[in-house]
Amino acid sequence: MAQRARSQSIEELQALTAALRIELAAQQSELAIQAQELARRDALIKEQSARIEKLTFELARLKRWRFGKSAETLSAEQLALWESELDEDIAQLEAKLEELAKDCAGEDNKSASRKQQPKRQRLPDSLPRVEVHHDLESHACPGCGQGLERIGEDISEQLDVIPARFFVRRHIRPKYCCRHCESVHAAPMPAQPIDKGLPAPGLLGHVAIAKFLDHQPLYRQESQCARMGVALARSTMAGWLGQVQVLIEPLVERLTEHIRRQIMLHADETPVPVLDPGSGRTATGYLWAYRTGAWSSLQAVAYEFAMSRGRDVPSRFLAPFRGTLLVDGYAGYGEVLKRPGMIEAGCWAHVRRQFFEVFEATKSPVAQTALVEISKLYDIERDLKERPPDERLAQRRQRAGPLLAAFKPWLDKTYAKSPPRSALAKAMLYTINRWKALNAYLADGMLGIDNNPVENAIRGIALGRKNWLFAGSELGGERAARFYTLIETAKLNGVDPHAYLTNLFERLPSAKAADLDSLLPWNFAPQPAADIIVG
Numbered sequence: 001m002a003q004r005a006r007s008q009s010i011e012e013l014q015a016l017t018a019a020l021r022i023e024l025a026a027q028q029s030e031l032a033i034q035a036q037e038l039a040r041r042d043a044l045i046k047e048q049s050a051r052i053e054k055l056t057f058e059l060a061r062l063k064r065w066r067f068g069k070s071a072e073t074l075s076a077e078q079l080a081l082w083e084s085e086l087d088e089d090i091a092q093l094e095a096k097l098e099e100l101a102k103d104c105a106g107e108d109n110k111s112a113s114r115k116q117q118p119k120r121q122r123l124p125d126s127l128p129r130v131e132v133h134h135d136l137e138s139h140a141c142p143g144c145g146q147g148l149e150r151i152g153e154d155i156s157e158q159l160d161v162i163p164a165r166f167f168v169r170r171h172i173r174p175k176y177c178c179r180h181c182e183s184v185h186a187a188p189m190p191a192q193p194i195d196k197g198l199p200a201p202g203l204l205g206h207v208a209i210a211k212f213l214d215h216q217p218l219y220r221q222e223s224q225c226a227r228m229g230v231a232l233a234r235s236t237m238a239g240w241l242g243q244v245q246v247l248i249e250p251l252v253e254r255l256t257e258h259i260r261r262q263i264m265l266h267a268d269e270t271p272v273p274v275l276d277p278g279s280g281r282t283a284t285g286y287l288w289a290y291r292t293g294a295w296s297s298l299q300a301v302a303y304e305f306a307m308s309r310g311r312d313v314p315s316r317f318l319a320p321f322r323g324t325l326l327v328d329g330y331a332g333y334g335e336v337l338k339r340p341g342m343i344e345a346g347c348w349a350h351v352r353r354q355f356f357e358v359f360e361a362t363k364s365p366v367a368q369t370a371l372v373e374i375s376k377l378y379d380i381e382r383d384l385k386e387r388p389p390d391e392r393l394a395q396r397r398q399r400a401g402p403l404l405a406a407f408k409p410w411l412d413k414t415y416a417k418s419p420p421r422s423a424l425a426k427a428m429l430y431t432i433n434r435w436k437a438l439n440a441y442l443a444d445g446m447l448g449i450d451n452n453p454v455e456n457a458i459r460g461i462a463l464g465r466k467n468w469l470f471a472g473s474e475l476g477g478e479r480a481a482r483f484y485t486l487i488e489t490a491k492l493n494g495v496d497p498h499a500y501l502t503n504l505f506e507r508l509p510s511a512k513a514a515d516l517d518s519l520l521p522w523n524f525a526p527q528p529a530a531d532i533i534v535g
Contacts, residue, residue, distance in 0.1 A: 050419030123157055130160075166230050169200045191509035194243050201505035204244055207237050209498045212483040213460075245479045247508050252482045254516040255489060256302045259290055263323035264446060266291045266454035267314060267333060270462050274307065274477060285477050287461060287484075288313055291454040293326075295389065295446050299492040299522065301457045303484045305477035311335045324444065326451050329434050346437030348374060349450035354427035364424055366414055370431075373407050381449050393445030401442060408435060457488055490521040500524055 139148045175186045193204055210216045216224075218234035225232040259265065267290050273282040286309045291301040306313045311332045318325070318336050326345040327333045337344045352374045359367035380399050384392045415428040431438070441447045461484065490500045500521060507519060517523060 046419060047421075050421045123159055127159075129157075164206075164228070166203075166225075166228060169202075190506075193247055193505040193509055194240060197240070197243075199240055202502045204240055204505050205498050205502035208241060208244070208483055208501055209487070211241070212480060213487050213497055215460075241479065241483075244505065245482060248482055248486060248504070250513070251504070251508065251516055251519055252302075252485050255300060255485060255520055258298060258520070259292060259300050259302045260318065260320045262292050262296060262298065262321075264293045264296065264326070264444070265318075265321065265323065266293065266326045266448075266451050267318075268328065268451060268454045268458060269309060269330075269332075270458045271309075272305070272477060274474060283307065285474065286313070287458065287477070287481060288317065289454050289458045290317065291457050293446055294448050294453050300489045301454070301485065301492065303481040303488075305474070305481040307474055307477075324440065324447060326440075326448065326454075328451055329430065329437075343440060344437045345440035345447055346434045347451035348377060348438060349452055349455075351427075351431050351434075351438065354430060358423050358427055361423070366418075367424055367427070370411075370427070373403065373410075376403055377449065389445030391445075393443075396442050396445070404439060404442070408432075457492075460488075486521065490524070493522045493524070495521050495524050 136148070140146070141148055171189060173186045173189065175184055177184050193199075193201055199207075207218075207221060210221055211218065218237050221237060222232060222234045267288070269286045269288045272285045272287050274285040276283045285305060285307045288304045288306065289301055290304075292298050302317075304313065304317050309332060311334060314333055315335045321336075322339070322341040324343040324345050325333065325337060326347065328347045328350045333344075336342065352371065355367045355370040355374070358364055359371060377400055380396065384395050387395065411428055411432055415425060415432060418425040418428065441449050486501065486504070487497045490497045503524070504519060507515075511519060518525075
Protein backbone atom coordinates (compact mmCIF):
# COMPACT_ATOMS: atom_id res chain seq x y z
CA MET A 1 0.00 0.00 0.00
CA ALA A 2 2.77 2.39 0.92
CA GLN A 3 4.65 1.64 -2.28
CA ARG A 4 1.51 2.22 -4.35
CA ALA A 5 0.86 5.51 -2.59
CA ARG A 6 4.47 6.58 -3.14
CA SER A 7 4.23 5.73 -6.85
CA GLN A 8 0.98 7.66 -7.17
CA SER A 9 2.54 10.69 -5.48
CA ILE A 10 5.50 10.62 -7.89
CA GLU A 11 3.15 10.48 -10.88
CA GLU A 12 1.18 13.42 -9.52
CA LEU A 13 4.38 15.41 -9.03
CA GLN A 14 5.50 14.60 -12.54
CA ALA A 15 2.12 15.63 -13.92
CA LEU A 16 2.23 18.83 -11.88
CA THR A 17 5.77 19.56 -13.09
CA ALA A 18 4.72 19.02 -16.68
CA ALA A 19 1.75 21.30 -16.21
CA LEU A 20 3.97 23.98 -14.64
CA ARG A 21 6.42 23.69 -17.52
CA ILE A 22 3.60 24.14 -20.01
CA GLU A 23 2.31 27.16 -18.08
CA LEU A 24 5.83 28.62 -17.86
CA ALA A 25 6.30 28.20 -21.61
CA ALA A 26 2.98 29.89 -22.22
CA GLN A 27 3.94 32.79 -19.95
CA GLN A 28 7.34 33.13 -21.65
CA SER A 29 5.63 33.18 -25.01
CA GLU A 30 3.20 35.80 -23.73
CA LEU A 31 6.05 37.87 -22.33
CA ALA A 32 7.84 37.70 -25.68
CA ILE A 33 4.69 38.92 -27.42
CA GLN A 34 4.33 41.72 -24.86
CA ALA A 35 7.99 42.71 -25.36
CA GLN A 36 7.43 42.92 -29.10
CA GLU A 37 4.31 45.01 -28.53
CA LEU A 38 6.20 47.32 -26.15
CA ALA A 39 8.99 47.75 -28.68
CA ARG A 40 6.43 48.53 -31.39
CA ARG A 41 4.67 51.02 -29.15
CA ASP A 42 8.00 52.61 -28.17
CA ALA A 43 8.87 53.11 -31.83
CA LEU A 44 5.40 54.49 -32.47
CA ILE A 45 5.72 56.90 -29.53
CA LYS A 46 9.07 58.17 -30.83
CA GLU A 47 7.58 58.69 -34.28
CA GLN A 48 4.54 60.44 -32.81
CA SER A 49 6.77 62.65 -30.65
CA ALA A 50 8.78 63.70 -33.66
CA ARG A 51 5.60 64.44 -35.58
CA ILE A 52 4.15 66.40 -32.65
CA GLU A 53 7.34 68.46 -32.45
CA LYS A 54 7.22 69.13 -36.17
CA LEU A 55 3.55 70.13 -36.08
CA THR A 56 4.11 72.28 -32.99
CA PHE A 57 6.92 74.05 -34.80
CA GLU A 58 4.83 74.61 -37.93
CA LEU A 59 1.87 75.85 -35.87
CA ALA A 60 4.04 78.28 -33.92
CA ARG A 61 5.61 79.59 -37.10
CA LEU A 62 2.25 80.05 -38.83
CA LYS A 63 0.84 81.83 -35.77
CA ARG A 64 3.86 84.11 -35.71
CA TRP A 65 3.40 84.91 -39.40
CA ARG A 66 -0.34 85.43 -39.00
CA PHE A 67 -0.58 87.25 -35.68
CA GLY A 68 2.94 88.50 -34.94
CA LYS A 69 4.07 88.63 -31.35
CA SER A 70 1.63 87.92 -28.52
CA ALA A 71 -0.65 90.67 -27.33
CA GLU A 72 1.21 90.90 -23.98
CA THR A 73 4.34 92.26 -25.68
CA LEU A 74 4.94 95.20 -27.98
CA SER A 75 6.30 94.71 -31.47
CA ALA A 76 9.02 97.03 -32.76
CA GLU A 77 6.43 98.96 -34.78
CA GLN A 78 4.09 99.27 -31.78
CA LEU A 79 6.98 100.34 -29.55
CA ALA A 80 8.04 103.01 -32.06
CA LEU A 81 4.45 104.28 -32.25
CA TRP A 82 4.19 104.39 -28.46
CA GLU A 83 7.52 106.20 -28.14
CA SER A 84 6.53 108.80 -30.75
CA GLU A 85 3.23 109.43 -28.94
CA LEU A 86 5.14 109.82 -25.67
CA ASP A 87 7.56 112.30 -27.30
CA GLU A 88 4.60 114.32 -28.55
CA ASP A 89 3.08 114.40 -25.04
CA ILE A 90 6.41 115.53 -23.54
CA ALA A 91 6.77 118.30 -26.13
CA GLN A 92 3.19 119.43 -25.47
CA LEU A 93 3.76 119.65 -21.71
CA GLU A 94 7.11 121.43 -22.15
CA ALA A 95 5.46 124.00 -24.40
CA LYS A 96 2.70 124.60 -21.84
CA LEU A 97 5.24 124.95 -19.04
CA GLU A 98 7.23 127.44 -21.08
CA GLU A 99 4.10 129.53 -21.67
CA LEU A 100 3.31 129.47 -17.95
CA ALA A 101 6.89 130.49 -17.16
CA LYS A 102 6.60 133.47 -19.50
CA ASP A 103 3.33 134.58 -17.94
CA CYS A 104 4.29 134.08 -14.28
CA ALA A 105 7.97 135.09 -14.23
CA GLY A 106 10.30 137.67 -15.67
CA GLU A 107 12.91 137.66 -18.40
CA ASP A 108 15.35 135.66 -16.22
CA ASN A 109 13.04 132.68 -16.25
CA LYS A 110 12.63 132.99 -20.02
CA SER A 111 16.39 132.86 -20.46
CA ALA A 112 16.63 129.88 -18.14
CA SER A 113 13.95 127.99 -20.07
CA ARG A 114 15.83 128.64 -23.32
CA LYS A 115 19.05 127.29 -21.80
CA GLN A 116 17.33 124.06 -20.82
CA GLN A 117 16.30 123.30 -24.42
CA PRO A 118 18.50 120.72 -26.19
CA LYS A 119 20.90 122.02 -28.82
CA ARG A 120 19.45 121.62 -32.29
CA GLN A 121 21.52 120.08 -35.06
CA ARG A 122 22.60 122.42 -37.86
CA LEU A 123 20.55 122.13 -41.01
CA PRO A 124 22.52 120.72 -43.98
CA ASP A 125 24.47 123.28 -46.01
CA SER A 126 23.29 121.55 -49.20
CA LEU A 127 19.75 122.86 -48.70
CA PRO A 128 18.93 126.13 -50.49
CA ARG A 129 18.28 129.14 -48.28
CA VAL A 130 15.37 131.56 -48.68
CA GLU A 131 16.01 134.76 -46.76
CA VAL A 132 13.20 136.59 -44.98
CA HIS A 133 14.29 140.01 -43.67
CA HIS A 134 12.70 141.56 -40.60
CA ASP A 135 13.71 145.17 -39.92
CA LEU A 136 12.63 147.80 -37.45
CA GLU A 137 9.81 150.09 -38.58
CA SER A 138 11.92 153.08 -37.54
CA HIS A 139 15.68 153.43 -37.24
CA ALA A 140 15.29 155.98 -34.43
CA CYS A 141 15.98 154.93 -30.83
CA PRO A 142 12.65 154.56 -29.01
CA GLY A 143 14.32 155.82 -25.80
CA CYS A 144 16.08 159.03 -26.90
CA GLY A 145 15.06 159.49 -30.51
CA GLN A 146 18.64 159.44 -31.85
CA GLY A 147 19.49 157.50 -35.05
CA LEU A 148 20.40 153.79 -34.72
CA GLU A 149 23.64 152.36 -36.14
CA ARG A 150 23.67 148.81 -37.53
CA ILE A 151 26.22 146.65 -35.70
CA GLY A 152 25.32 143.17 -36.94
CA GLU A 153 22.39 140.80 -37.28
CA ASP A 154 20.73 137.81 -35.66
CA ILE A 155 20.08 134.81 -37.92
CA SER A 156 17.81 131.90 -37.06
CA GLU A 157 16.88 129.05 -39.38
CA GLN A 158 13.74 126.96 -39.78
CA LEU A 159 13.15 123.96 -42.00
CA ASP A 160 10.34 124.43 -44.53
CA VAL A 161 9.02 122.55 -47.56
CA ILE A 162 7.31 123.38 -50.85
CA PRO A 163 5.01 120.50 -51.88
CA ALA A 164 5.55 119.05 -55.34
CA ARG A 165 4.00 121.27 -57.97
CA PHE A 166 3.59 121.18 -61.71
CA PHE A 167 4.99 123.80 -64.04
CA VAL A 168 5.13 124.20 -67.80
CA ARG A 169 8.55 123.94 -69.43
CA ARG A 170 8.54 126.26 -72.44
CA HIS A 171 11.17 125.65 -75.09
CA ILE A 172 11.87 129.02 -76.71
CA ARG A 173 13.94 128.96 -79.90
CA PRO A 174 14.57 132.32 -81.57
CA LYS A 175 14.13 132.26 -85.33
CA TYR A 176 16.50 134.09 -87.66
CA CYS A 177 16.15 134.83 -91.32
CA CYS A 178 18.69 135.48 -94.01
CA ARG A 179 17.48 138.29 -96.25
CA HIS A 180 20.08 137.44 -98.80
CA CYS A 181 19.07 133.79 -99.46
CA GLU A 182 15.60 134.07 -97.95
CA SER A 183 16.08 131.23 -95.45
CA VAL A 184 14.96 130.81 -91.82
CA HIS A 185 17.17 129.37 -89.10
CA ALA A 186 16.52 128.26 -85.46
CA ALA A 187 18.23 126.04 -82.88
CA PRO A 188 17.04 122.44 -83.15
CA MET A 189 14.62 121.15 -80.57
CA PRO A 190 16.46 118.84 -78.12
CA ALA A 191 15.64 115.16 -78.59
CA GLN A 192 12.84 114.15 -76.21
CA PRO A 193 12.22 110.81 -74.49
CA ILE A 194 8.77 110.75 -76.07
CA ASP A 195 8.82 112.48 -79.44
CA LYS A 196 6.27 115.31 -79.55
CA GLY A 197 4.98 114.08 -76.22
CA LEU A 198 3.51 116.07 -73.36
CA PRO A 199 5.80 114.93 -70.49
CA ALA A 200 9.18 116.51 -69.83
CA PRO A 201 12.02 114.31 -68.50
CA GLY A 202 11.39 115.46 -64.94
CA LEU A 203 7.74 114.37 -65.03
CA LEU A 204 8.66 110.97 -66.49
CA GLY A 205 11.25 110.52 -63.75
CA HIS A 206 8.68 111.48 -61.13
CA VAL A 207 6.08 108.98 -62.38
CA ALA A 208 8.65 106.18 -62.60
CA ILE A 209 10.09 106.84 -59.13
CA ALA A 210 6.62 107.09 -57.57
CA LYS A 211 5.62 103.73 -59.05
CA PHE A 212 8.79 101.66 -58.80
CA LEU A 213 10.50 103.14 -55.74
CA ASP A 214 7.68 104.60 -53.63
CA HIS A 215 5.27 101.82 -54.74
CA GLN A 216 2.42 104.17 -55.65
CA PRO A 217 0.16 102.61 -58.30
CA LEU A 218 -0.81 104.84 -61.19
CA TYR A 219 -4.40 105.19 -59.99
CA ARG A 220 -3.08 106.83 -56.79
CA GLN A 221 -0.83 109.13 -58.80
CA GLU A 222 -3.83 110.04 -60.91
CA SER A 223 -5.75 111.24 -57.84
CA GLN A 224 -2.69 113.09 -56.48
CA CYS A 225 -2.30 114.97 -59.77
CA ALA A 226 -5.98 115.87 -59.72
CA ARG A 227 -5.55 117.43 -56.26
CA MET A 228 -2.81 119.63 -57.73
CA GLY A 229 -5.09 120.77 -60.57
CA VAL A 230 -3.71 118.59 -63.39
CA ALA A 231 -5.73 115.86 -65.06
CA LEU A 232 -3.41 112.94 -65.88
CA ALA A 233 -5.19 109.70 -66.67
CA ARG A 234 -3.52 106.52 -65.42
CA SER A 235 -3.73 105.14 -68.96
CA THR A 236 -1.73 108.12 -70.20
CA MET A 237 1.00 107.59 -67.59
CA ALA A 238 1.02 103.87 -68.35
CA GLY A 239 1.65 104.68 -72.00
CA TRP A 240 4.57 106.92 -71.05
CA LEU A 241 6.22 104.19 -68.99
CA GLY A 242 5.78 101.70 -71.80
CA GLN A 243 7.50 104.05 -74.25
CA VAL A 244 10.44 104.94 -72.00
CA GLN A 245 10.96 101.25 -71.24
CA VAL A 246 12.09 100.87 -74.84
CA LEU A 247 14.42 103.84 -74.30
CA ILE A 248 16.17 102.35 -71.24
CA GLU A 249 16.43 98.75 -72.47
CA PRO A 250 19.89 99.15 -74.13
CA LEU A 251 21.25 100.77 -70.95
CA VAL A 252 19.83 98.00 -68.75
CA GLU A 253 21.42 95.40 -71.03
CA ARG A 254 24.75 97.20 -70.76
CA LEU A 255 24.50 97.28 -66.97
CA THR A 256 23.69 93.55 -66.96
CA GLU A 257 26.77 92.82 -69.07
CA HIS A 258 28.96 94.49 -66.44
CA ILE A 259 27.37 92.37 -63.71
CA ARG A 260 27.93 89.12 -65.63
CA ARG A 261 31.64 89.95 -65.91
CA GLN A 262 32.10 89.89 -62.14
CA ILE A 263 33.83 86.96 -60.44
CA MET A 264 31.39 86.90 -57.49
CA LEU A 265 27.61 87.39 -57.38
CA HIS A 266 24.71 87.01 -54.97
CA ALA A 267 21.44 85.59 -56.31
CA ASP A 268 17.93 85.30 -54.90
CA GLU A 269 14.32 85.37 -56.05
CA THR A 270 10.94 86.48 -54.69
CA PRO A 271 7.40 85.64 -55.83
CA VAL A 272 5.28 88.32 -57.50
CA PRO A 273 1.52 87.89 -58.13
CA VAL A 274 0.59 88.48 -61.77
CA LEU A 275 -2.97 89.15 -62.90
CA ASP A 276 -4.42 86.44 -65.14
CA PRO A 277 -7.34 88.18 -66.89
CA GLY A 278 -8.67 84.96 -68.38
CA SER A 279 -9.29 83.37 -65.00
CA GLY A 280 -9.93 86.51 -62.98
CA ARG A 281 -7.25 85.42 -60.53
CA THR A 282 -3.52 85.94 -60.11
CA ALA A 283 -0.75 83.61 -61.21
CA THR A 284 2.68 83.52 -59.59
CA GLY A 285 5.67 85.09 -61.29
CA TYR A 286 9.16 85.51 -59.88
CA LEU A 287 11.53 88.44 -59.71
CA TRP A 288 15.13 87.20 -59.77
CA ALA A 289 17.90 89.43 -58.43
CA TYR A 290 21.66 89.26 -59.07
CA ARG A 291 23.87 91.56 -57.04
CA THR A 292 27.59 92.18 -56.87
CA GLY A 293 29.38 91.61 -53.56
CA ALA A 294 29.33 94.12 -50.73
CA TRP A 295 33.07 94.74 -51.15
CA SER A 296 33.16 94.62 -54.96
CA SER A 297 34.49 97.67 -56.77
CA LEU A 298 31.30 97.63 -58.86
CA GLN A 299 28.09 98.09 -56.87
CA ALA A 300 25.15 96.99 -59.00
CA VAL A 301 22.08 94.78 -59.01
CA ALA A 302 20.11 93.42 -61.97
CA TYR A 303 16.59 92.04 -61.92
CA GLU A 304 14.87 89.61 -64.24
CA PHE A 305 11.19 88.75 -64.26
CA ALA A 306 9.91 85.32 -65.28
CA MET A 307 6.71 83.33 -64.89
CA SER A 308 8.80 80.40 -63.67
CA ARG A 309 11.05 79.49 -60.78
CA GLY A 310 12.72 76.82 -62.88
CA ARG A 311 16.45 76.34 -63.29
CA ASP A 312 16.35 77.54 -66.90
CA VAL A 313 15.85 81.17 -65.72
CA PRO A 314 19.18 81.59 -63.85
CA SER A 315 20.92 79.32 -66.38
CA ARG A 316 19.97 81.71 -69.18
CA PHE A 317 20.76 84.91 -67.30
CA LEU A 318 24.09 83.65 -65.92
CA ALA A 319 25.22 81.93 -69.13
CA PRO A 320 28.42 84.05 -69.46
CA PHE A 321 29.13 84.13 -65.71
CA ARG A 322 32.03 82.20 -64.19
CA GLY A 323 33.01 82.60 -60.56
CA THR A 324 31.51 82.30 -57.08
CA LEU A 325 27.73 82.31 -56.73
CA LEU A 326 26.35 82.88 -53.21
CA VAL A 327 22.85 81.39 -52.90
CA ASP A 328 20.55 80.00 -50.23
CA GLY A 329 20.53 76.37 -51.36
CA TYR A 330 17.58 76.49 -53.77
CA ALA A 331 17.96 73.65 -56.29
CA GLY A 332 17.12 75.98 -59.20
CA TYR A 333 20.73 77.17 -59.25
CA GLY A 334 22.05 73.62 -59.56
CA GLU A 335 22.60 73.68 -63.33
CA VAL A 336 24.60 76.90 -63.12
CA LEU A 337 26.78 75.55 -60.31
CA LYS A 338 27.62 72.39 -62.27
CA ARG A 339 29.51 74.38 -64.90
CA PRO A 340 33.32 74.35 -64.93
CA GLY A 341 34.85 77.23 -63.01
CA MET A 342 31.85 77.71 -60.73
CA ILE A 343 32.13 77.86 -56.92
CA GLU A 344 29.09 77.62 -54.68
CA ALA A 345 28.98 79.72 -51.51
CA GLY A 346 26.37 79.26 -48.79
CA CYS A 347 24.36 81.65 -46.64
CA TRP A 348 24.80 81.49 -42.87
CA ALA A 349 21.78 83.77 -42.41
CA HIS A 350 19.53 81.02 -43.79
CA VAL A 351 21.13 78.51 -41.42
CA ARG A 352 20.61 80.83 -38.47
CA ARG A 353 17.00 81.51 -39.50
CA GLN A 354 16.12 77.82 -39.45
CA PHE A 355 17.58 77.25 -35.98
CA PHE A 356 15.95 80.47 -34.74
CA GLU A 357 12.50 79.33 -35.89
CA VAL A 358 12.99 76.00 -34.11
CA PHE A 359 14.10 77.75 -30.92
CA GLU A 360 11.21 80.22 -31.04
CA ALA A 361 8.72 77.35 -31.37
CA THR A 362 10.23 74.71 -29.07
CA LYS A 363 12.89 76.44 -26.90
CA SER A 364 15.21 73.60 -27.90
CA PRO A 365 18.60 73.80 -26.10
CA VAL A 366 20.22 72.21 -29.15
CA ALA A 367 18.89 74.99 -31.39
CA GLN A 368 20.06 77.54 -28.83
CA THR A 369 23.57 76.06 -28.86
CA ALA A 370 23.65 76.29 -32.66
CA LEU A 371 22.53 79.94 -32.51
CA VAL A 372 25.28 80.77 -30.03
CA GLU A 373 27.93 79.21 -32.27
CA ILE A 374 26.64 81.03 -35.36
CA SER A 375 26.55 84.34 -33.46
CA LYS A 376 30.28 83.92 -32.78
CA LEU A 377 30.88 83.81 -36.55
CA TYR A 378 28.91 87.03 -37.01
CA ASP A 379 30.78 88.73 -34.17
CA ILE A 380 34.00 88.07 -36.07
CA GLU A 381 32.49 89.48 -39.28
CA ARG A 382 31.47 92.68 -37.52
CA ASP A 383 35.03 93.14 -36.33
CA LEU A 384 36.40 92.61 -39.84
CA LYS A 385 33.86 94.66 -41.80
CA GLU A 386 36.19 97.60 -42.45
CA ARG A 387 39.40 95.56 -42.88
CA PRO A 388 41.06 95.04 -46.29
CA PRO A 389 40.31 91.69 -48.01
CA ASP A 390 43.67 90.03 -47.30
CA GLU A 391 43.53 90.87 -43.59
CA ARG A 392 39.87 89.83 -43.42
CA LEU A 393 40.75 86.46 -44.97
CA ALA A 394 43.66 85.85 -42.58
CA GLN A 395 41.55 86.74 -39.53
CA ARG A 396 38.70 84.52 -40.68
CA ARG A 397 40.98 81.53 -41.00
CA GLN A 398 42.56 82.21 -37.64
CA ARG A 399 39.40 82.96 -35.66
CA ALA A 400 36.43 81.41 -37.50
CA GLY A 401 38.27 78.34 -38.81
CA PRO A 402 38.59 76.62 -35.39
CA LEU A 403 34.97 77.43 -34.53
CA LEU A 404 33.72 75.78 -37.71
CA ALA A 405 36.06 72.80 -37.23
CA ALA A 406 34.46 72.15 -33.84
CA PHE A 407 30.90 72.93 -34.94
CA LYS A 408 30.73 70.29 -37.68
CA PRO A 409 31.43 67.17 -35.48
CA TRP A 410 28.90 68.45 -32.96
CA LEU A 411 26.31 68.78 -35.73
CA ASP A 412 26.99 65.26 -37.04
CA LYS A 413 26.80 63.70 -33.56
CA THR A 414 23.68 65.60 -32.53
CA TYR A 415 21.87 64.92 -35.81
CA ALA A 416 22.51 61.15 -35.46
CA LYS A 417 20.63 61.16 -32.13
CA SER A 418 17.72 63.36 -33.27
CA PRO A 419 14.32 62.16 -34.59
CA PRO A 420 14.78 62.32 -38.36
CA ARG A 421 11.46 64.01 -39.09
CA SER A 422 11.77 66.80 -36.55
CA ALA A 423 12.21 70.47 -37.47
CA LEU A 424 15.48 70.49 -35.55
CA ALA A 425 16.83 67.58 -37.57
CA LYS A 426 15.78 69.36 -40.76
CA ALA A 427 17.75 72.47 -39.75
CA MET A 428 20.83 70.40 -38.90
CA LEU A 429 20.61 68.38 -42.13
CA TYR A 430 20.39 71.59 -44.17
CA THR A 431 23.58 72.81 -42.50
CA ILE A 432 25.41 69.48 -42.91
CA ASN A 433 24.46 69.12 -46.59
CA ARG A 434 25.67 72.66 -47.37
CA TRP A 435 28.78 72.56 -45.21
CA LYS A 436 31.26 72.96 -48.06
CA ALA A 437 29.37 75.95 -49.47
CA LEU A 438 29.03 77.49 -46.01
CA ASN A 439 32.81 77.30 -45.54
CA ALA A 440 33.55 78.96 -48.90
CA TYR A 441 33.91 82.41 -47.31
CA LEU A 442 37.03 81.15 -45.49
CA ALA A 443 38.79 81.00 -48.86
CA ASP A 444 37.95 84.48 -50.18
CA GLY A 445 38.24 87.78 -48.31
CA MET A 446 35.93 89.46 -50.85
CA LEU A 447 33.13 86.99 -50.11
CA GLY A 448 30.41 87.71 -47.56
CA ILE A 449 29.18 85.35 -44.87
CA ASP A 450 25.58 85.47 -46.07
CA ASN A 451 23.21 86.43 -48.87
CA ASN A 452 21.88 89.53 -47.10
CA PRO A 453 23.11 92.04 -49.72
CA VAL A 454 20.79 90.66 -52.39
CA GLU A 455 17.98 90.04 -49.89
CA ASN A 456 18.19 93.72 -48.97
CA ALA A 457 17.94 94.56 -52.67
CA ILE A 458 14.57 92.80 -52.94
CA ARG A 459 13.22 93.68 -49.49
CA GLY A 460 11.73 96.99 -50.62
CA ILE A 461 10.09 95.28 -53.58
CA ALA A 462 8.57 92.65 -51.31
CA LEU A 463 7.17 95.43 -49.10
CA GLY A 464 5.84 97.24 -52.16
CA ARG A 465 3.60 94.28 -53.00
CA LYS A 466 1.34 95.40 -50.15
CA ASN A 467 0.61 98.57 -52.14
CA TRP A 468 0.32 97.41 -55.73
CA LEU A 469 -0.89 93.86 -54.88
CA PHE A 470 0.03 92.35 -58.27
CA ALA A 471 1.67 93.00 -61.62
CA GLY A 472 -0.80 93.63 -64.40
CA SER A 473 0.86 91.29 -66.90
CA GLU A 474 4.05 89.43 -67.69
CA LEU A 475 5.23 92.41 -69.73
CA GLY A 476 4.48 94.62 -66.72
CA GLY A 477 6.73 92.43 -64.59
CA GLU A 478 9.52 92.70 -67.15
CA ARG A 479 9.11 96.48 -67.26
CA ALA A 480 9.31 96.68 -63.47
CA ALA A 481 12.50 94.59 -63.50
CA ARG A 482 14.20 97.06 -65.85
CA PHE A 483 13.27 100.10 -63.80
CA TYR A 484 14.23 98.35 -60.56
CA THR A 485 17.65 97.59 -62.07
CA LEU A 486 18.40 101.28 -62.70
CA ILE A 487 16.81 102.63 -59.53
CA GLU A 488 18.34 100.15 -57.07
CA THR A 489 21.77 100.38 -58.70
CA ALA A 490 21.60 104.17 -58.40
CA LYS A 491 20.83 103.80 -54.69
CA LEU A 492 23.78 101.42 -54.22
CA ASN A 493 26.06 104.11 -55.67
CA GLY A 494 24.68 106.93 -53.52
CA VAL A 495 22.88 108.58 -56.46
CA ASP A 496 19.47 110.18 -56.06
CA PRO A 497 17.20 107.98 -58.23
CA HIS A 498 14.92 110.83 -59.34
CA ALA A 499 17.82 113.06 -60.39
CA TYR A 500 19.37 110.10 -62.19
CA LEU A 501 16.27 109.11 -64.17
CA THR A 502 15.49 112.72 -65.03
CA ASN A 503 18.99 113.28 -66.35
CA LEU A 504 18.87 109.93 -68.12
CA PHE A 505 15.66 110.81 -69.96
CA GLU A 506 17.28 114.06 -71.07
CA ARG A 507 20.42 112.42 -72.47
CA LEU A 508 19.31 108.99 -73.69
CA PRO A 509 17.26 110.18 -76.70
CA SER A 510 20.42 111.53 -78.37
CA ALA A 511 22.90 109.03 -76.91
CA LYS A 512 24.83 106.56 -79.06
CA ALA A 513 25.93 103.04 -78.15
CA ALA A 514 29.38 104.36 -77.23
CA ASP A 515 27.77 106.71 -74.69
CA LEU A 516 26.00 104.03 -72.64
CA ASP A 517 28.84 103.41 -70.18
CA SER A 518 28.92 107.10 -69.26
CA LEU A 519 25.20 106.92 -68.43
CA LEU A 520 25.46 104.01 -66.00
CA PRO A 521 24.66 104.91 -62.37
CA TRP A 522 28.24 104.59 -61.07
CA ASN A 523 29.38 107.06 -63.75
CA PHE A 524 26.51 109.48 -63.20
CA ALA A 525 27.46 113.14 -63.52
CA PRO A 526 24.47 115.52 -63.58
CA GLN A 527 24.34 117.96 -66.46
CA PRO A 528 23.55 121.60 -65.63
CA ALA A 529 19.91 122.39 -66.26
CA ALA A 530 18.80 125.22 -68.50
CA ASP A 531 17.64 128.40 -66.83
CA ILE A 532 13.95 128.34 -66.00
CA ILE A 533 11.83 131.42 -65.51
CA VAL A 534 8.46 130.63 -63.97
CA GLY A 535 5.97 133.43 -64.35
